[in-house]
Amino acid sequence: MTEKSAQLNLGGNTLDLPIYSGTIGPDVVDVGKLTGAGVFTYDPGFVSTAACESKITYIDGGKGVLLHRGYPIDQLADNSDYLEVCYLLLYGELPSATEKQQFENTINNHTMVHEQLRNFYQGFRRDAHPMAIMCGVVGALSAFYHDSLEISDERHREIAAFRLIAKMPTLAAMCYKYSLGQPFMYPRNDLSYSENFLQMMFGVPCEEYEVNPILAKAMDKIFILHADHEQNASTSTVRLAGSSGANPFACIAAGIAALWGPAHGGANEAVLDMLTEIGDVSNVDKFVAKAKDKNDPFRLMGFGHRVYKNYDPRAKVMRETCHEVLGELGIKDPLLELAMKLEDIARSDSYFIEKNLYPNVDFYSGIILKAIGIPTSMFTVIFALARTVGWVAHWHEMISGSYRIGRPRQLYTGSPQRDFVPLDKR
Numbered sequence: 001m002t003e004k005s006a007q008l009n010l011g012g013n014t015l016d017l018p019i020y021s022g023t024i025g026p027d028v029v030d031v032g033k034l035t036g037a038g039v040f041t042y043d044p045g046f047v048s049t050a051a052c053e054s055k056i057t058y059i060d061g062g063k064g065v066l067l068h069r070g071y072p073i074d075q076l077a078d079n080s081d082y083l084e085v086c087y088l089l090l091y092g093e094l095p096s097a098t099e100k101q102q103f104e105n106t107i108n109n110h111t112m113v114h115e116q117l118r119n120f121y122q123g124f125r126r127d128a129h130p131m132a133i134m135c136g137v138v139g140a141l142s143a144f145y146h147d148s149l150e151i152s153d154e155r156h157r158e159i160a161a162f163r164l165i166a167k168m169p170t171l172a173a174m175c176y177k178y179s180l181g182q183p184f185m186y187p188r189n190d191l192s193y194s195e196n197f198l199q200m201m202f203g204v205p206c207e208e209y210e211v212n213p214i215l216a217k218a219m220d221k222i223f224i225l226h227a228d229h230e231q232n233a234s235t236s237t238v239r240l241a242g243s244s245g246a247n248p249f250a251c252i253a254a255g256i257a258a259l260w261g262p263a264h265g266g267a268n269e270a271v272l273d274m275l276t277e278i279g280d281v282s283n284v285d286k287f288v289a290k291a292k293d294k295n296d297p298f299r300l301m302g303f304g305h306r307v308y309k310n311y312d313p314r315a316k317v318m319r320e321t322c323h324e325v326l327g328e329l330g331i332k333d334p335l336l337e338l339a340m341k342l343e344d345i346a347r348s349d350s351y352f353i354e355k356n357l358y359p360n361v362d363f364y365s366g367i368i369l370k371a372i373g374i375p376t377s378m379f380t381v382i383f384a385l386a387r388t389v390g391w392v393a394h395w396h397e398m399i400s401g402s403y404r405i406g407r408p409r410q411l412y413t414g415s416p417q418r419d420f421v422p423l424d425k426r
């Protein structure tokens with residue numbers, strides 16, 4: 001980090017605040033001295049706050065750039081596969097052929113879950129939202145893996161990472177099977193990660209499941225596009241939970257809970273619900289007007305982003321994949337036509353242009369997931385499944401380095417100190 005500084009004049013004193021530069025992207029101002037000067041920074045929503053140093057993912061919101069360990073997301077989506085991207089996010093480099101095969105074998109060896117974990121599902125109603133189930137069963141993993149909870153042990157951290165990446169598809173598919181009243185399918189080691197997920201979702205014990213290569217490739221690409229995204233709300237939640245020394249399974253369960261919100265990972269489900277509610281192109285103007293109305297809480301789901309003030313590069317790949325998959329499957333989904341019309345209208349509207357509101361990763365993903373046969377309620381579960389490697393990579397990066405427990409302060413605007421009033425005096 002270079003020797004630059006910013007001067008802050010505070011109550012007649014000048015504070016020298018160090019400025020650090022990264023490899024690429026904005027410099028940061030180290031405000032650690034402010035507490036000693038009796039003030040805090042104030043940045044609700046952390047719009048201008050860098051909470052950590054990281055080498056995993058870089059986003060340039062102005063240019064619509066997303067790099068994983070330096071590799072552009074569109075190149076990874078076109079040339080790599082999800083487990084290779086997992087390796088890259090975890091270890092920082094693309095694997096050799098031998099390393100890739102070893103990693104795939106390792107993940108395959110961890111795809112089964114403890115038989116008793118299956119009983120957790122019985123406690124839920126069949127119509128429970130699958131994200132509610134995932135919050136519960138992923139947190140419960142810490143009750144089964146006491147041999148990999150010593151977070152100061154590098155090997156424990158690595159095994160926990162393998163288990164989480166490997167078991168999320170199994171747990172996710174079990175949510176879907178449970179909702180149908182169908183038997184859980186066991187993972188198969190002869191299938192790729194994405195093929196295996198599809199067979200656990202749609203296979204039945206009564207017959208051999210034929211994997212559709214088009215769907216498996218689309219599923220794998222969706223996993224890649226959701227793998228990581230810098231310090232988003234759920235990743236920051238995982239880091240904050242991890243900073244207290246909580247075990248990795250509990251931290252990932254916290255990330256799942258944060259992702260569930262419609263402003264975050266829940267948006268893909270909300271986009272499909274919104275498109276279904278709009279129903280027809282003739283209603284688009286009405287909904288765009290609602291989205292612009294300050295008095296109406298309605299927002300155009302799948303549009304806008306805290307960081308991207310340009311097209312989300314993942315949405316671009318997702319849009320192309322949408323056309324590919326629906327074309328190859330011979331599906332003409334009116335929701336895709338509607339989504340494209342909505343995008344055209346919104347992006348020519350001055351409100352969206354001025355506020356730099358573009359389609360984000362969630363805008364098109366639901367249409368592909370629907371074409372694959374995934375029910376809307378499972379969309380955010382797919383997002384959580386894919387994002388687990390990002391969460392784990394950030395958790396591992398933090399715990400492997402020097403870190404302190406995260407403990408933000410506040411601007412207090414409550415009552416000044418006052419004495420207790422006995423009941424008979426109130």
Ligand code: SDX
Pocket residue numbers: 045228229231232233262263264265267291292298299300301302303304305306307355357360361362
């Ligand atoms: C994800 O952080 C990540 O990286 C997240 C993610 C990841 O991979 O982890 O990329 C995944 O969460 C994508 C975002 C999915 N959410 C949605 O699609 C929900 C709809 N989008 C919005 O709720 C909103 O755009 C957010 C939450 C995504 C961003 O919110 P910000 O950065 O706090 O922006 P804001 O709410 O301050 O909006 C700025 C202005 C506001 O108007 P003004 O108050 O300035 O007049 O833009 C307006 C907002 O009202 N606005 C929208 C809008 N999004 C923002 N107006 C209508 N429709 C929208 N979708």
